[in-house]
Amino acid sequence: MEEPWLEIHPDFKLNGKPYTLSKLINVAEAMQFEGDKEEKILADFLLNWLYPKDTLLASTSGSTGSPKTITLDKSKMIASAKATGDYFNLYEGTTALHCLSANYIAGKMMMVRALYLGWHIDVVIPNKYPLSQTKKEYDFAAMVPLQLQHSIDELHRVKKVIVGGAPVSPVLEQELQSLSTALFATYGMTETITHIAIKKLNHRTDEEQKLNAYTALPNVSFTVDKHNCLVIDAPDVTSEKVITNDVVNLISESKFTWLGRADFVINSGGYKVHPEQVEQVLELVIDAPFFVASVPDSELGEKVVLIVEGKEDSFPEIDYVGLHSFQVPKKVFFIDEMIYTTTGKVNRNKTKEKLKL
Known part of the structure; x- marks a missing residue:
């Protein structure tokens, strides 16, 4: 052979x-x-x-x-x-x-x-x-x-x-x-x-x-x-x-x-939100590690949230220009340090668990 x-x-x-x-x-x-x-x-x-x-x-x-x-x-x-x-x-x-x-x-x-x-x-x-x-x-x-x-x-x-x-x-x-x-x-x-x-x-x-x-x-x-x-x-x-x-x-x-990834898609009030598309827009205005996720919501089913590495009191106001209203995060959570995978990517699920979301 x-x-x-x-x-x-x-x-x-x-x-x-x-x-x-x-x-x-x-x-x-x-x-x-x-x-x-x-x-x-x-x-x-x-x-x-x-x-x-x-x-x-x-x-x-x-x-x-x-x-x-x-x-x-x-x-x-x-x-x-x-x-x-x-x-x-x-x-x-x-x-x-x-x-x-x-x-x-x-x-x-x-x-x-x-x-x-x-x-x-x-x-x-x-x-x-x-x-x-x-x-x-x-x-x-x-x-x-x-x-x-x-x-x-x-x-x-x-x-x-x-x-x-x-x-x-x-x-x-x-x-x-x-x-x-x-x-x-x-x-x-x-x-x-x-x-x-x-x-x-x-x-x-x-x-x-x-x-x-x-x-x-x-x-x-x-x-x-x-x-x-x-x-x-x-x-x-x-x-x-x-x-x-x-x-x-x-x-x-x-x-x-x-x-984006199918397992990351957020269904918020009937709208499908791809976190990666929102992140591409926010990359232009957020100078810190971050990602877009969701949490349960009684009215929307899931609501879009933003998780940022840093301190809230030192973080500037975020400009959401370029996003549709259903894509705009309804709440921002701050974390001292994200959890990362062995390949250097943010582990979204583990980071959310750390925040108890």
Whole structure:
């Protein structure tokens, strides 16, 4: 049986050094014993990838339900790597910055792309200042919004950057418009082996700006279920259709705009409120961590509320211009510190529990 994951592209380089299969295994084994936490995570992934078995285990983030461990087909991971290379024209000799933890699918796939496509990849600590750890220029990098936000002044050293893990706020998006770097928001999840749709964040045409839509990668198509949740058909990377928890406006079988998570939707007096849409407006006026949620209400069923990290007595009055009356929060709750997930996202339910809402 063919095992292409056991073949390292002859142009592959890790931190400036070329590797044979046996040498890379030896280095990964040494990292397991001598490396720091993130080096050990990367070493574990490399050894699992280079082991003669056609699948590996990966943890989901909960995008399609509760977090769980799933089995991924290595041949489909290679197909995903090839799709990224083809879409962004990133072939052998591409210089890439790896600044994501290999604990998650995005970090795993950066290494798979490098191994299979022949990239020259540099690994840095996956903190919020990735470009401060190197002075080199790169063709490509993948980041989360927090890393992007703290890399604005150095982004000119990277030609193309994909951003995932969370939505890019309107405030941050505004800062990206004058940058030379081509920036793209990605839509995907562990089940689809990272991104299966792309949206430009800058250098957009007027039509792209107006639509603000995600576009499918080749051989990917979309439908919606009865709740208007996105259904993904991507046979190259997953053997079954993926039914998501994301409510979308389906423009065509290859384009959609994202509205929010189905499990976050608030039914307030018969109006359906997507917290994420309200948050996009409030991002422009609230300079603190916050999120929009709901609490039970005898008249409305659920009423929209705002939860802000900070002190009430030092917080300025909030301007709700741009929101419909049914979207405007009826009450503001303040909390000293939000509760966050291991991936750095606000844990809405746990934070509400902390406030006893």
